[in-house]
Amino acid sequence: MTQDGHLAISGNADLVMVRQQVRVVAVEAGLSLIDQTKIVTAASELARNALIHAGGGRVSIVVVEDGRRRGLRLTFSDEGPGIPDLDRALTDGFTTAGGLGLGLGGSRRLVDEFDVASAPGKGTTITATKWARG
Amino acid sequence: MERVPILKLGDILIISIQIDLDDQSVLALQEDLADRVVSAGARGVIIDISAVEIIDSFIGRMFATIAGMCRMLDAETVVVGMRPAVAITLVELGLSLGGVRTALNLEKGVALLDHLGDRGTPR
Numbered sequence: 727m728t729q730d731g732h733l734a735i736s737g738n739a740d741l742v743m744v745r746q747q748v749r750v751v752a753v754e755a756g757l758s759l760i761d762q763t764k765i766v767t768a769a770s771e772l773a774r775n776a777l778i779h780a781g782g783g784r785v786s787i788v789v790v791e792d793g794r795r796r797g798l799r800l801t802f803s804d805e806g807p808g809i810p811d812l813d814r815a816l817t818d819g820f821t822t823a824g825g826l827g828l829g830l831g832g833s834r835r836l837v838d839e840f841d842v843a844s845a846p847g848k849g850t851t852i853t854a855t856k857w858a859r860g
Numbered sequence: 861m862e863r864v865p866i867l868k869l870g871d872i873l874i875i876s877i878q879i880d881l882d883d884q885s886v887l888a889l890q891e892d893l894a895d896r897v898v899s900a901g902a903r904g905v906i907i908d909i910s911a912v913e914i915i916d917s918f919i920g921r922m923f924a925t926i927a928g929m930c931r932m933l934d935a936e937t938v939v940v941g942m943r944p945a946v947a948i949t950l951v952e953l954g955l956s957l958g959g960v961r962t963a964l965n966l967e968k969g970v971a972l973l974d975h976l977g978d979r980g981t982p983r
Contacts (some may be wrong), residue, residue, distance in 0.1 A: 742882050766914045
């Protein structure tokens with residue numbers, strides 16, 4: 727992990743690192759086992775997306791609070807080509823990389839809040855948050 | 861990259877995944893398994909995932925690929941021991957693993973393969 731709390735995603739082995747680190751912080755945030763599994767799975771999909779589509783990127787993993795509850799927020803950022811058509815990219819089965827096309831849409835279903843900021847040539851930033859259920 | 865061992869028990873191959881799978885290990889396993897199914901003349905393959913904490917779309921697709929590949933090599937595949945949290949997550953992710961047989965545990969997986977073998981013609 728770098729000093730500012732980011733994990734680099736630059737190779738296959740980093741996907742395993744990201745999953746393990748997200749699991750650790752998800753436990754800290756008080757997520758249930760099922761919610762831990764969901765956010766770790768979403769993290770794996772999003773990290774692989776950064777690797778495949780942008781050649782790599784980074785993720786920050788932080789515990790957040792909104793006054794009532796705690797949660798886990800993941801922010802994936804890359805300097806890749808960006809996503810030209812976000813609506814299509816979020817559609818199940820749409821793929822430009824020969825995969826199943828479940829990464830983005832599936833990840834969105836697995837978390838509580840999901841936000842994508844992307845423009846062609848400007849890279850992509852994806853924020854995904856999962857809240858602990860009281 | 862870590863390699864997943866493939867064990868042989870009679871005419872069944874058993875793979876117990878005990879590591880956090882990276883994509884290269886997944887691809888290596890597919891290739892190793894295809895070779896072993898042929899060289900061992902296996903009629904069944906059991907993949908035990910009771911130690912697997914997450915399955916994402918890449919790993920999930922591996923199970924479907926392995927099942928399809930083994931079927932072409934005249935072997936049936938059963939995935940056993942899926943954790944409840946993994947099952948819930950897979951469905952929400954949108955991955956139904958259609959075409960992949962599952963059983964609750966290794967024992968039931970072996971029984972399922974025996975049953976398929978007795979009937980001669982798998983479903």
